Each structure stands twice: as C-alpha cells, then as structure tokens.
Amino acid sequence: MKFSIDEQAKSELMDSLKTANLKFQAVYPGDKPDRQPVHTLYGGANLFSSDSIVKIGSAALKSFHTYAPNFVALAKVLKLEGFEHLPDTLNDIEWLGNYLANASADERKNHPGWLSYNVYQKITKKLETEAVEDFRIDFEDGFGNRPDDEEDATAVHAAKELAEGMRNGTISPFIGIRIKPFTEDLKFRGIRTLDLFLTTLLAETGGKLPDHFIVMLPKVTIPEQVTTLVRFFEIIEKTNGLPHGTLKMETMVEATQIVMDDEGRNPLMRIVRASEGRLLAAHFGTYDYTASCGITAKYQTMAHSVCDFAHHVTKVALSHTGIFISDGATNVMPIGPHRGDNLTFEQLEENKAVVHNGWRIGFNHTMHSLVNGLYQGWDLNPAQLPMRYAATYNFFLSSYDDALYRLKVFVERAAISTLTHDIFDDAATGQGLLNFFLKALNCGAITEEEALATGLTLDEIRSRSFYKILQGRRAAAKA
Template sequence: MWAWRPCSVRAGLRGFAETYTIQQARYPAGEPEWQPVHTVYVPADRFTAGTVSAWGDQASSLVKAHLAGPGELAEVFGVPGGLAPAVHERVVRKLASEPVEDLRVDFEDGYGVRPGPVEDGHVEQAAEAVAALHAAGALPRRWGLRVKSFADGDPERSVRTLDGFVTGVVSRAGELPGGFVVTFPKVLMEAYLGQFAEVLARLESGLGTRLRFEMQVEAPQTLHFLRGDLPESLDGRLAAAHFGVFDYTAAIGLPPHEQRLDHPACDHARHVMQTAFAGTGVELSDGSLAASPACGRKGDVHTLWRRHAELVRHSLRHGYYQGWDMHPSHLVSRFAAVYAFHLARYDSYRERVSAWEEQREAGGGVMDEPATIRTLAAALRRADAALQ
C-alpha cells in the first residue's frame, strides 16, 4: 500500500516559497487598468496651452467636412451599417470632450537638435503651457515629455531637459499633476535603462511622487535584453514599452516604401515585446503613421483615414491597444477604428462570460476554457474603458 512520505518528498521543495514570492512580484497578471488608446506627439517648439483644443477643433472640422453622418463613416472605415451610428456619435463626442488621452511634448526626433539656450527656452515654455492646461482642467489624463536618447552621446542634455521641465511645472502648478510619464528613446544598451532609472530616483527625491518611464523599442539590439525580470531590475519604474517603426525598419535595412507598421518584421518585434513583458503589467504601445492628408480634398482625407484605420485595426488584432498619433486627422480614424473594434464583439463576449458564470452553454458550439473566459472578461473591461 502506498504511503505518503512528507519529509523526504518535501525536501525537494526547498526554496519554493522564495520562488513563488518572486513569481507573484514579477508576474502580477492583474486585471487591465485604463490605458490610453493613443499618444499624441507634439514638437516642443510648437506646443502651447492651446495645442490640445486646437487638435480637437481641427479633427472635428474634418469630421464635419468629410464625415457628415453614419453612412459616410460606414463607407470610409468599413464599419457595418448597424454599428455606424453608435461609432459616429462616439467619435463626434470624443473629439469635443477629450480629443487627446495621452500627450508627449517631444524634445527628440520631432524637435531635433537645437543650441542649448534655445532648448532651455522651449523647456520653460512647455512647462508654462502644461501648468496653464492643468489650471484650466484641460491637461490630458496622461502627459509628459520625450527626452533625447542617451545613445546620442549627450545624456547631460537629456537630463537637463527633464529636470528643467519637471521643476518648471512644479514651480508653476504647485505640484506635478498626476499621469506624468517620461519617454526614453533609442535604448541600444541595457545599461542606459538603469542609468535613467537612477536619474528619476534622484529627481523625485524632492517631489513627493514616484517617477516612471516608458522605453522605446526602436532597434533590433533592444530585443535581445527584453525579458520578464527587466521591470523588477529597474525598481518597478518601467511603465511601458513603445514600438518605434521607422527607426526599427531603417535599422534592419528595409527599403523606405516598406517602412510600415504592418510589415512582418514589425510584427516579429512586437511579438517579442509581448512575450517579454506578458504578465508583468508593463503596457505596450504601437507606433505611428508618418502621413497626413495630401490636401484638404475629401478624397485625400478619406485615403489617409482608410490607411490609418487599417493600421490601427492591425495593431488591435495583434493585441496592441495603444498607438501614436502624429496629426489631428489621425484622431478621427483612431477613435473610429477603436470604437468599431470594441463594439463589434461586445455583446457576444458578454454573453459568453455570462454563460460561463451561470454554468450554461454559450451557444454556437462554443466550448470556452478558463483562460479564454479571463481574456473575454479583460476585453470587456478594456472596451468599457475605451468606450466611456
């Protein structure tokens, strides 16, 4: 007769408690929190307190001129007729109430290299604009800046801009408003991440708030050091990883006409990012479309919207729920594609979750697994956040 040998067998479990504690800390796998559907990048020299409202006004004007009603929306974006009225109404309302969910004042590629005093001046102007937006209650829920890369060989410039911006906002607003994040680009060496995290730790000492950052994945070299324990090694300061399509595709030698988000090489890079950070709580974001309408004619605007919406849908299908928007016209196609994506399956997802909870058949021959139910529930929470 078999007899349980607890002492001898249990000896093989030495260290389990420590390992399990590490697992829980490294892979919290919690419910998805609110995540912006986009990040809007504005060059620092063009950023003012009126930028957010101006983007919303320009996007709304494009809708009024070139997307008059649900029927036209259905034709341009390929939205089923039954969904078109709800999508159109949400797009119009969103552009009027919250056109920008996440804002970055860009001191890197979109800004370029300027003499030191010139950049210092734009830092001050940007801090003043942020404080004015905060005072008016118009600062986006997420906001921050993109500094220059350490890979450019001048980390002092990057840190000076960050320090000046943060202290400038605090001195004017009396605090660092919630939702602040720093974008750290072109991370070619893993050591840069630790160095930047140390900069944030020193900078935050007098602020009374914790500073976090998002890294950009813009080079094939970066993929080699993406892994699940990376956020832990950075004391939890890594908030997100954003894919940079143009630097990445250039770095691997793709011809200019193939530098696009839906290229298979970009799919590979994004899948590596997903694999590395799955379960860690690090958010993922896709990149951008570097194009605007060729002119103001309806045909050109529709062409741009169709292409951008196609890329947004490609990202959504691959599990990337955030991307970059670089022009006011992108707001229209971004929100239209996102709303249509979530609304198209919302009711069926909810029915399957309800059937599981009530221990009844979902219908249609569907046999859901627990992992699928968790995914469906997460998708509903994500949709609720995006559709609010």
C-alpha cells in the first residue's frame, strides 16, 4: 500500500493542527455542567435585610395560592395543555386532585390533567422551599441616584444584613450585588459602593463570601470597564487575604454598542477576555436595550423583534464559551390595584383579572425565552415568581416524554454502533437532548429517577458531553 506523504511530514502537519485545535477548544470549551439559576430577582439595596429572601418566598406563595387556589384554576388561566378537559366545580376538582395524587404512573401519564397538576405541585413546593434562586442587591436602577452619604450608609447596612443572612442560613443559593456602571459620570460611585460593601461584608464574616457570590457591572460598552473592575478585584483580594480569582462578575447586554461596535464587530468576546476568566454570565437588559434602539416606552417589551436580534447575536458570540446567558425582565407586575382586607366583590374580581393578565404576559415571555434557548431571566417582584416556575416546569414537562423517547433511541443506537464498530454520526442531536435533561434536572423540573429513565447514569448526564458518553461506552465495551 502506497501513500503520498511520509510519516514525518504527516506528524508535523498534525502537530500544527493540534496547536490550532487546542487553541480553539480553550476559547470554546463547551457549556458548563454547573447549575444555572432559572432567574435573578433584583431588589433595591435600601430594602434588603437578612430575611428578605424568606419574606419574598412567603409573599410569592401567598400570591400564587390567592389567585390560583388549585391546579385547574392555573391551567385555565394559562391554557395549559389539556385545560379544556378539566372540571369546573370544586368537588370535581378536589376529586381529580386526589385521583392524580394516588394514580399509577400510566394512569397519570394518560390523563389530560396530569401536566397542570404536576406543574402546580412543583410550583408550590418550589415556593415553599427555594422561592428565590438568585438575588441581586441593587444599587443601580432599583436604588437610583441618591446623595453619597445615603448610598454609603446603605452599602454598609446591606453588607451587614447579608452577613447576618449568611449566619442564619436565610439567603438564596446564588446572590450578589449590582453596582452603578463605569461610565464617566458614575464610575467613582460604582467603585466606592463596591469597596464599602465588600470591605464591610468581609470584616463581618471573617473574610468569607457567600456561595456563588457575583458582582454585576451594568451598561458595559467597552472592555476597559471590565478590566478596571478586574484590577479592583485584585486589590480587594490582596487586601483581605482572598485567593486570586475569588471575586467573579457578570455583565449586561443593554446597549447597542455591546452588540455591534464602531467597526461593525461584536465586542462580547473582547469583553470576556478582558475579565481574565472572572466573567460568568451576560444578562440582557430589555428596557435599556430597546430604548437605545429608539423604541418608545409603550413598545419596550421582551417580545419586541429587536430583543430577539440581540439575543441571537449574543448567543452566536458566546455559545460554547461556558458563559451563561440570561434574558431580561417583564415589566408588567401581576399585582391587583386594590389593597386591604375589606374589598368588595367587584374589587376582588378586578384584582384577579389584573393578576391573571400579568401572569399570562409573564408566562408567555418566559416561554418565548425558553423556546429560544434562554434558560434564565430577571424578576422584579415576588408576585412574578410563580409564573417563572410555571413556564419553566411547563416547558420541560410538556416535552419530557418526547425527549425521553428520542434520547433512549440515541443511547441504544450508540450501543449498537459500539458493538458493530459503526460510526455514530448524529451526536449533535444527542447532545441537544442531553442538555435538555441536564437543565431539567438542575431546575427541579424532573427528578433523578426521571432522568435515569433515559438509560444514562447521572454522571453521564452531568458530564454534559454526548461525545464523551459514546467514548466511555465504547471503551467499556472493548474492556
């Protein structure tokens, strides 16, 4: 058998390609297996206290049960799959709930009320146990521009409250602070607040930060703003004895210049590089971005086409880098106009209509984000949390059976290709299905048992690499 290239020349070519391939892989290592919160709740720093997260959860649960007293009510408001087949009377609803709670897996699966019942139960449990996944103590839009002495005092107070929450175990799994942007007019205020907050927090906790603590730098337009924050992080770490790289950040995509710069390029990767490995996420700012596009206030919504454009450009720029991407917020609050304990029937009905309308808007916005591959978004009020989880659980549970069947088929085909030494050439689709199950598992939409029904182990699912799963199974078959 003759070849046109000798072994030495071939080896030199492959070594050259290896260098380029490894450089590419360093830039695009793939999605992280880490848990990504499904939302970030923003709250004004002046209102933050050590038990804010607990109070927010209670308020969210009360709102949910007030305006959706049972799973049928929720299904009919949101028109969840099968809602038209559900009963209207309370007795029939109660009977159906008891039936679904005690039915076999096959009976549940084939009943038109199972999806809405399952979604409702998961929302209730989530609001009772972990209503807030991620929280930002906000010194920007949620706080406003105030006198320096007032913001100084708030920064110190909020840091002490966070330290107290850490001691009491009353903070969210992910938490952080949003400072003012590093624009020319606000850069000193942003640094001053962050310095006061971190210095106070570390003094109160003996040099400890909360788990998954992050600093949000808003309105980033140039890499130098990120570089400045990184240099400040280094000073804080050195001064307080923290290991280098401890402090992490996220940025906001909320100006047209972060989507396209003055040379017609997308600058997001330059901003990622400027963070020197500290940037974990990019969050979309719906209302600043639409305003920067000249959209008037009435039409500044997440459903606007300019938002979809920004989302897609951001995903193209950051896909496979390991940077989490978050959508923005719905600005319609599901809060009734009438308050008090002695409301008339008409006032109660008006409250319900307003809340249900807000629910539908929030639910549809979140579903739109999920369909477009954005698995995180903002919330601005406790009353929005039920629909965040309603959309998330509906998205995953309504697709579970189909995704389960398809992934099982892929796993079986991979096993056959392993035994017959054929090439399994559709791993990209398998990877997409694998990502679906990992995200569904991480957000609590499905249980570990439901994930194992795929035929994969939890370690294989969490490896987040269908290619590595195939390699592992081929290696095991040969052994």
